[in-house]
Amino acid sequence: MEFTKSLVKGKLIKRYKRFFADIKLNKEVVIAHCPNTGSMMGLLNEGSEVYLIKNDDPKRKLKYGLEIIKSRNNLVGVNTHMANKIAHHGLKNNLIKELKNNKNIVEFPDAITSRGSKHLLTLIDAIKQGYKSYLLFLVQIENMEYFRIAKDIDSEYYNNYLIAKKAGVNFLAYRCKINSKEIFIDKKLKIINE
Numbered sequence: 001m002e003f004t005k006s007l008v009k010g011k012l013i014k015r016y017k018r019f020f021a022d023i024k025l026n027k028e029v030v031i032a033h034c035p036n037t038g039s040m041m042g043l044l045n046e047g048s049e050v051y052l053i054k055n056d057d058p059k060r061k062l063k064y065g066l067e068i069i070k071s072r073n074n075l076v077g078v079n080t081h082m083a084n085k086i087a088h089h090g091l092k093n094n095l096i097k098e099l100k101n102n103k104n105i106v107e108f109p110d111a112i113t114s115r116g117s118k119h120l121l122t123l124i125d126a127i128k129q130g131y132k133s134y135l136l137f138l139v140q141i142e143n144m145e146y147f148r149i150a151k152d153i154d155s156e157y158y159n160n161y162l163i164a165k166k167a168g169v170n171f172l173a174y175r176c177k178i179n180s181k182e183i184f185i186d187k188k189l190k191i192i193n194e
Helices: 080-092 114-128 155-167
Strands: 008-016 020-025 028-033 049-054 064-071 074-077 105-108 134-139 146-149 170-178 183-188
Touching (some): 020 049, 020 064, 074 170, 080 183, 114 134, 114 155, 146 155, 155 170
Antiparallel strands (some): 008 020, 008 049, 170 183
16 A cells, blocks of 8 residues: 655654654654554654655644654554555455464554453454454564564453454454555464464
8 A cells, every 4th residue: 555645754853742743854843743642662762763744734733644663673654544544455455365484573452452352342242143253453563473462461452352262253463564655464474372
């Protein structure tokens, strides 16, 4: 899936109030909208390379939106609003094979997610009603090979994951390929939870 516009490269100064990030672009500092309300643990180091999308909509207060942060030499897509678009692109282009020795591991969630647990319970109910249920973990981090539920962060979500798996919910994890022009589903990750 291609970004609608070319992204602008900058340096992260800081993120604050969940929705704002100060970014250095050349010699000026701009405020960018941060479309990720999560903790973004491990991604918010001052001076990190970032990529912004410029907004020309006069109704928007902020003229830039944060899309990508470079962390440990990997580009990380941080715009959670892109997940459905990327998944749709992947489905439309047969990039998820089921629906048509690297140790890199990514985990979810990064904070307690009662909403995520509710989604799992909804999928269990759907199974009981005769539907086939899938949950796709879309990983917007390059070069990951494995996925697991972070039971140390949210044990309730992990327990609901086990119940959902036993009930017949199908779990998939796919990583994205990311560059400053596009982001799309790239490769299936092995889910390594017991």
